Amino acid sequence: MSKVQIKEESDIVKARSVAKEMARDLGFGLVDQTRISTAVSELARNIFAYAGEGEVYIETDWDHRKGIRITFTDQGPGIEDIDLALQDGFSTAGSMGKGLPGAKRLMDRLNIQTKPGEGTRIIIEKWLDK
């Protein structure tokens, strides 16, 4: 398992590079590697934009599944309305609102746990053994 602290913009690049490398080592093809690194980029940026700082955990072995699982945690403002946040074009940060819905499309699974005022945990997975 790898952990990347998100504190500044360059950490977003670091998180997506680590995720891409681990995906490649596990046997994902180039398109899936690109999907994974792009999803990580979007969600790591959300941490930076909304919470200021947080953590990204990347693991490739869990529950006997072969694939990559990435967890994003922060103690930021949380998400008020998850359904709304998953809609294309919705953003409270002045961005394009593609991050969350886009990441969901790029991955096999996206799970959000959030509490307004307390923080957010987002888990994304891409499986090799579909």
Next chain:
Amino acid sequence: MRKSNLKLNLKMESSAIPILKLKEFLIVSIQLDLHDKMAEQLQQDILRRISQTGAKGVLIDISALETVDSFIGRTLAETARMARILDAELVIVGMPPSVASTFVELGLSMGGVKTAINLDEGYDMLEAYIKGQISHTKLTATEEEKEAGDE
């Protein structure tokens, strides 16, 4: 305080990505993974070079970019629109196929931005565009008005 301001100014001056001038065009090749501030800085650098040189076209090679997320995509598209206001046409060249498919799945479009498969094609595209612009100035103006109206 004064010293730190100076340092910041120096830092803001260049994105460290070379912008080459070739005849009436500028050529930029992005060879490293861009973080957000670098992308914004590159945008400013390109616009400044257009204004300094009067360049008519800009070729941005992104063949070495492994990830183009919504921020980089938006910054590139914005740069193209800004360059157009400065009377320069921008072409993005060499987007890897894996990046292109991910970009669309993410829900993004390059709306109105010219793209080419490689530098050669991009160069030909710019040359043809500029030739066409000179002989059909009136027509181009009408098209651009229409495009602006669409947005």
